[in-house]
Amino acid sequence: MSTLPSKKGIFTASVLQNRGLGDKFFRLSLELEKKANTLFSSASAGQFVEIDVSQLALPTEKLIPEKLWDSSQRNVLLRRPFSFADIDSSNDCTIVEILYCVLGPATLRMKTLKTGDAVNLIGPLGNGFAIPEDKKSVILVAGGMGAPPLIHLAKVLKKQHQDMTITAFVGAKTKNDLAFFDIKTDKLKKKTDITLQEFAKHNIKTCISTDDGSAGFKGFVTESLKNRLGENKPAGEETIIYACGPEAMLSATAVLSSEFRIPCQVSLERRMACGIGLCQSCAVKCRDKTSGTLYKLCCKDGPVFWSDEVVWE
Amino acid sequence: MKNKNIDLSVKLGSLKLINPLMTASGTCGYADELDDFMDINLLGGFITxxxxxxxxxxxxxxxxxxxxxxxxxxxxLANIGVEKFVQEKIPIIERYKTPFFVNIAGETIDEYVAVAEKLTQCKRIAGLELNISCPNVKKGGITFGTDPALVRQITGEVKKVVKDKLLIVKLTPNVTDISAIARAAVDCGADALSLINTFTAMVIDIETKRPVLANRTGGLSGPAIKPIAVYLVNKVYNEVAKSAGVPLVAGGGIRTASDAIEFIIAGATAVTIGTGSFVSPDCAVKIIEGIKKYCLRHSITAVAELTGSLK
Known part of the structure; x- marks a missing residue:
């Protein structure tokens, strides 16, 4: 993506809501301090913030899942990166939505955030999805916890590129792991037939896959995508794929991108200490025309990359 | 006493820094990464x-x-190499007034000397920091910094080519006696010593029974190492630096002004912010303000008076 350095800053935000979505998924709405408005109103889908959770307390013992008893005892020092799930900028007020899953000591602490609490964050960071003007058709591929930036992108595309046709492919382990979405079940149909409101409200046709078949197609999201691409053979010059999810899913999507000659942008995840290009820890192995391979930084050069520039391992 | 009466400047050899705050190598990029967060010109020095x-x-x-x-x-030690550094990063460095120090590393003494020769030609560079303490490379780095004979040799060889540039030697804590290494560097021409680099350490994933890091081991940094770093700085100050009149550039887990002041009392002339910048990229400038307040509170007119004031 573009390598122009973007402006960023350290800001304080106030928690508007920190709502549980199922037992381990949460939606965090943050209202940013006014001086962040200009920077965040021009931020794009696929960019992220680094949140300081080091000052937050643990939940009471009985609210800590057994699997996290050990790791929750660790101190948290480093900030944690989160993609935007939405940015709402209006009337001099910027609200940022973060969707997160409680997986370790940092997100466990975030669970305790209450309305009115102050949060310190750095952003907007990295380069988001680039939207070429000549595309008529967009395919979103979201796997598991990779859904948030694509939910954001869907909204942006619908607002700014009304004439684009968007199809979403959403995969998760089970129906319960689709908790980032507002799920509607049509009672007349089978209980595996569900609708994801975040896409449905924009009239985005959505194909769901789950590993266990508890919702939609039973299998990987990339199998479902491959079937569809095989049937429809979309024109590569008019179509673009945007994907975010586990690395194996992104790698399989990259293969489909080259097989069907459809350009594809992927949003990657790496362990980051800083998020601003200082620590060099979030290396992504990329192709280089002259020297074979080189490492780019997920935080600064990404997190969105063209799928054919990444060396998939 | 008013703010303006506090002299925050310190002397590193022949060089005067406006205050004791510096960046630690490898944690602050090449400066422009931090532009959005603080005014680099407010720093005493910058180590790339x-x-x-x-x-x-x-x-x-x-x-x-x-x-x-x-x-x-x-x-x-991921980096673009000295040629590209001179082409691409020197113009960035030239935007600032702050004295810049370039940390140099290599697999052989000849490589260190070649990099030093090249960088010595750059007017804008105030000095070099000799990295003989990186624990994360197979050749070079720490191998040099743990053997006093090699420290003598490498410091001496590089000193010959750096001319009027300040030569700082960065020490590793992964040795039996850090003072022996410090002495070797000072004897062979180090103008200042910086300490400490990270502690070699390992984290194991108990599910896979493998080290978490691809390199298996890594260097431990952050607040966890601060008390050990303060101790080692005081030891080197007492046993080597004070009598030799060689300033110490010290760091290890500094996040706050009080952390920085501890190091200065222990014997540091300047202090470096490393891991702290990852969490708070603007913390160096906040620390400068905190040091001013401390000086006011203790009626200290010059921060340099604090160096080695441990009772």
């Missing part, structure tokens, strides 16, 4: 990421893992 003769890709990922109050890194 390591530069080697040829560019280095660095290690595979994972390159970091968080630990209790700290982190391990094994970046592997």
């Amino acid at each position: 990421k390591s530069i080697t003769l040829k560019s280095r890709l660095g290690n595979d990922v994972p390159r970091i893992v968080e630990t209790d109050s700290g982190m391990l890194n094994a970046i592997g």
